[in-house]
Amino acid sequence: MTLLDGKKTAADIKEEIALEVKNLKENGKKTPHLAAIIVGNDGASLTYVNAKVKACERVGFESTLIRLTENTTELELLNQITSLNIDDNIDGFIVQLPLPKHINEQKVLMAVDPKKDVDGFHPTNVGKMALNLPTFISATPFGILELLERYKVETSGKHVVVLGRSHIVGSPMSILLSQKRTVGNATVTMCHRRTKNLKEFTLKADIIVAAIGIPEFLKADMVKENVTVIDVGITRLADASKKNGFRLVGDVAFEEVSKKSEFITPVPGGVGPMTIAMLLKNTLLACQRSNS
Amino acid sequence: MTLLDGKKTAADIKEEIALEVKNLKENGKKTPHLAAIIVGNDGASLTYVNAKVKACERVGFESTLIRLTENTTELELLNQITSLNIDDNIDGFIVQLPLPKHINEQKVLMAVDPKKDVDGFHPTNVGKMALNLPTFISATPFGILELLERYKVETSGKHVVVLGRSHIVGSPMSILLSQKRTVGNATVTMCHRRTKNLKEFTLKADIIVAAIGIPEFLKADMVKENVTVIDVGITRLADASKKNGFRLVGDVAFEEVSKKSEFITPVPGGVGPMTIAMLLKNTLLACQRSNS
Numbered sequence: 001m002t003l004l005d006g007k008k009t010a011a012d013i014k015e016e017i018a019l020e021v022k023n024l025k026e027n028g029k030k031t032p033h034l035a036a037i038i039v040g041n042d043g044a045s046l047t048y049v050n051a052k053v054k055a056c057e058r059v060g061f062e063s064t065l066i067r068l069t070e071n072t073t074e075l076e077l078l079n080q081i082t083s084l085n086i087d088d089n090i091d092g093f094i095v096q097l098p099l100p101k102h103i104n105e106q107k108v109l110m111a112v113d114p115k116k117d118v119d120g121f122h123p124t125n126v127g128k129m130a131l132n133l134p135t136f137i138s139a140t141p142f143g144i145l146e147l148l149e150r151y152k153v154e155t156s157g158k159h160v161v162v163l164g165r166s167h168i169v170g171s172p173m174s175i176l177l178s179q180k181r182t183v184g185n186a187t188v189t190m191c192h193r194r195t196k197n198l199k200e201f202t203l204k205a206d207i208i209v210a211a212i213g214i215p216e217f218l219k220a221d222m223v224k225e226n227v228t229v230i231d232v233g234i235t236r237l238a239d240a241s242k243k244n245g246f247r248l249v250g251d252v253a254f255e256e257v258s259k260k261s262e263f264i265t266p267v268p269g270g271v272g273p274m275t276i277a278m279l280l281k282n283t284l285l286a287c288q289r290s291n292s
Numbered sequence: 293m294t295l296l297d298g299k300k301t302a303a304d305i306k307e308e309i310a311l312e313v314k315n316l317k318e319n320g321k322k323t324p325h326l327a328a329i330i331v332g333n334d335g336a337s338l339t340y341v342n343a344k345v346k347a348c349e350r351v352g353f354e355s356t357l358i359r360l361t362e363n364t365t366e367l368e369l370l371n372q373i374t375s376l377n378i379d380d381n382i383d384g385f386i387v388q389l390p391l392p393k394h395i396n397e398q399k400v401l402m403a404v405d406p407k408k409d410v411d412g413f414h415p416t417n418v419g420k421m422a423l424n425l426p427t428f429i430s431a432t433p434f435g436i437l438e439l440l441e442r443y444k445v446e447t448s449g450k451h452v453v454v455l456g457r458s459h460i461v462g463s464p465m466s467i468l469l470s471q472k473r474t475v476g477n478a479t480v481t482m483c484h485r486r487t488k489n490l491k492e493f494t495l496k497a498d499i500i501v502a503a504i505g506i507p508e509f510l511k512a513d514m515v516k517e518n519v520t521v522i523d524v525g526i527t528r529l530a531d532a533s534k535k536n537g538f539r540l541v542g543d544v545a546f547e548e549v550s551k552k553s554e555f556i557t558p559v560p561g562g563v564g565p566m567t568i569a570m571l572l573k574n575t576l577l578a579c580q581r582s583n584s
């Protein structure tokens with residue numbers, strides 16, 4: 001069993017990006033600049049967005065954090081987005097989700113210039129992804145592709161079963177892995193809550209991507225020997241034996257499934273740490289595209 | 293075995309659209325107006341585009357055919373597209389493919405205003421389709437959804453196997469059928485040239501969508517009893533016994549597969565006739581959206 005170590009891989013990627021930024025600076029080129037907008041005071045969202053800003057600093061990017069109050073109107077937010085769209089100094093930006101209920105999330109995501117949409121959430125970028133055109137692939141799917149590529153997990157001709165059809169993970173993963181691309185060319189089955197006899201599918205899978213948000217859903221008796229497992233789930237379970245009172249578990253019963261696995265991502269330390277690294281990679285890409 | 297009769301269904305849809313147009317006219321509303329651009333003199337393309345124009349006339353739409361010469365420059369074509377984008381009288385328009393080799397097809401498709409892109413080829417519309425947002429679903433996938441719906445073919449919880457990952461049929465079909473929608477909620481496996489042991493997949497399928505362009509590829513020994521088969525392929529095979537010297541065949545060995553099928557589309561007269569009907573439906577939709 002080989003652990004697909006997202007923590008280490010993300011650190012490698014960040015180091016590569018830092019080197020690239022150093023090169024850009026030495027050659028008098030523009031330094032990549034990521035901006036992030038956050039509306040309101042949600043603690044978890046603030047933690048995420050601060051981690052992104054800090055990651056920018058570590059690799060040598062410029063970063064701008066724009067904090068708007070909870071009662072910001074939709075129009076004010078849209079105006080802020082327009083400012084970032086036309087600001088040549090900003091290569092890419094994100095709007096931290098979720099937004100307060102009085103703001104239409106879809107309308108906001110649609111307002112971001114696709115060229116600066118480093119989260120890859122704009123329909124134009126999702127469409128380009130589906131059409132296998134150059135785009136920004138959103139961080140979680142992009143991170144999974146990168147992990148599979150760096151650990152040389154063969155996907156071509158393999159049977160992949162994706163659990164969960166969310167727009168941010170399951171659906172794009174199923175599209176990407178069936179495409180003609182380096183990590184791709186797989187036969188992909190997309191399973192979800194309406195799937196009957198799920199075990200029949202998972203038992204046949206060479207690779208399983210679990211993204212349903214049900215803790216330890218995938219058990220050892222549902223997978224074949226030498227399966228590769230990508231665990232996207234992350235749930236806090238109360239655990240009195242832990243100092244902070246909880247432990248993080250994925251959608252996979254790691255202890256038992258890992259015994260049958262060729263490759264498997266741990267939780268935490270698997271897919272999770274990859275997301276910020278891929279956001280940085282998209283920002284670097286945005287900067288390179290606007291320079292060329 | 294029930295034949296999924298595309299010819300009859302398409303005629304029904306056109307009749308419904310004609311009624312709707314009559315209503316619009318009687319209520320002093322705008323008549324839907326479809327424009328089509330064709331570049332060059334390719335015989336097959338001219339036949340297709342003329343059929344579309346004729347179909348418009350039959351349902352009471354206004355239509356405009358713009359014929360450009362083979363040596364039209366890319367810029368001239370892009371200018372023509374801009375004119376249609378800003379012309380309030382035009383609800384939707386299409387650029388007949390293929391284009392001459394000196395014109396970048398992707399650039400042209402990107403220039404069409406997504407709101408008028410009734411072919412549903414613009415990345416923004418493909419992305420909206422993938423995100424299950426209101427959009428224009430392109431004619432062939434839209435026609436297949438409509439056939440399945442009108443014949444009340446149950447898709448929820450069924451195992452669908454899609455053969456072929458093309459951007460215009462296979463890929464969108466696999467996305468649409470796995471989504472939460474009336475005709476959807478299926479467990480979908482996307483198969484293609486890199487799939488190993490294809491027969492293992494097709495033998496388990498409740499519904500097969502064949503879109504690979506290989507005549508009579510799907511044989512009776514590859515399907516289970518009571519399968520539903522959607523045949524998107526259409527190939528001319530030389531046939532001396534026919535007056536015109538050829539016969540049209542699909543990707544399915546119809547004679548033998550139909551004996552095991554619950555529902556099956558014939559070729560010709562299945563998916564094919566649905567496409568123009570769905571183009572008209574998208575144009576009506578575009579007109580209704582711009583009126584509202």
